[in-house]
Amino acid sequence: MIHPMLPGTTHDETAAQLFVRDFKLFLAEGVEPGHRARAEQLDPGVRINARVETVYQKLHDDEGFRAWASLRRTSQEMLWASVSESVARQADALEALAAAAPDMGSLTLDPDFVQPDYLEAGDVHLMPGGYAHDDGTVLQGAVMDRGGAVYMLGRNGGLMNDVRGHTVAAHVFALYPDLEPGHILELGCGVGASLIPVAAAFPDAKVHGIDVGAAMLRYALARARHLSTSVHLVQGNVEQAPFPDASFNFVFSSVLLHETSPTAITRIIAESHRLLKPGGVVVHLEVPNRYDELDLWGKIRGEIEADYNNEPNWKAAISADYRALLAQAGFEDIAVGYQAATSAPARGAGGFSEKSMGTFRSWFVASARK
Structure with missing residues (x-):
């Protein structure tokens, strides 16, 4: 199921977004298991208090791990780039659709609103502009809607x-x-x-x-x-x-x-x-x-999310x-x-x-x- 406001895609845009999806899956399912195994080899054991930090730092000594972590970040940037380009192409159509929507519900905006410091500090999930970006249109919402579905790989509905x-x-x-x-x-x-x-x-x-x-x-x-x-x-x-x-x-x-x-x-x-x-x-x-x-790798994945996403x-x-x-x-x-x-x-x-x-x-x- 889709809805009228969801940005559509041309053949090439669909191919680009599917490539990003499959690239993410390859990095997660094809490459990540090797780094998990390496982390387990480096594990100093539960008697070492800072084992997560220790292993995470040691993993960065490996060029392959650094490349993989960098590619994970790059894949996320590719996701937003492919979606943003598609949304920009449809800017006028999306604005027209929003204007033509049935008149129900309401919206109250605050022209003096200042976003919290933790959102100002960085674009969550690397989405350019973040949640509070506003150019007076609906476009950032369209990017979030289409990008979120691709980011979740279709597994959230x-x-x-x-x-x-x-x-x-x-x-x-x-x-x-x-x-x-x-x-x-x-x-x-x-x-x-x-x-x-x-x-x-x-x-x-x-x-x-x-x-x-x-x-x-x-x-x-x-x-x-x-x-x-x-x-x-x-x-x-x-x-x-x-x-x-x-x-x-x-x-x-x-x-x-x-x-x-x-x-x-x-x-x-x-x-x-x-x-x-x-x-x-x-x-x-x-x-x-x-x-x-x-487990150890699950906790290291949290460090990766913080540093690379x-x-x-x-x-x-x-x-x-x-x-x-x-x-x-x-x-x-x-x-x-x-x-x-x-x-x-x-x-x-x-x-x-x-x-x-x-x-x-x-x-x-x-x-x-x-």
Whole structure:
């Protein structure tokens, strides 16, 4: 399934994007196992406190590892370049589509908005301009939408890239089946890929989203309108959302926390509590890894993500004690574990477990009730 706002591709653009996808797969499946084996050979053992840092530094002595890590970064730059060129070609058509979308929902932008320091410091995932880049159009959102689907290699709901949103809804159905939210908010809604499936799961709710990027939000509104979904979008900082206390029955985020900072994670969880009505539910969905459960190579991969893919908070986000943070913020009925990935959430289906089912098969979730 696709939607009208999704940038199309010519034959050559499709070939270029498929090449980047296959190049990434080759680097991950064809080359990476050799570096994993080398890391295990270099492992000084668990009695050495700094074994991850030690092995990671030693790997950089090898020219082959440096070349592979550099090519991983290059493949990411190639992804954004191929998508950006395609989007630029369609700039006028995308603007026209946005303007022609049905009139539903709303968008509130802040002309004085300043993005958080942790986003200003670098373009996350190497996406040129980052989440907050704004040229007055929808184009940065279009780049994020198409690029995100290619980046996930189609394993998060194809070009809709919406499995995480469906999984959030499935988690609510599994653990909080009595929740019938009248007002919903997604923190860090981006282009709405997760917001729209949550809206579909709760059709009677008034649905809101907040994000740092004006271009992202313009695109998200047009995307939602073309999918016949009414959403109300606001530009702002999720650490201090511009909504009154107790405004929502359900607040959630989808792979937001690892894009922030350790301090921001604590603030976002506290802000989630402030925004909820009594009895309301929060769900924070994240990458399906916990740092203390990773093997040596898994932890080294985190260092690689930080250094070669502008993911400086990856380690902190998967190391955080979410149960303690939720309790500290005043939440009750806390659940921390993994929700089975799905594109068809259903009441009574369950799917929550304390053990991960693996990448793309499940997502880490931390949820609670106010």
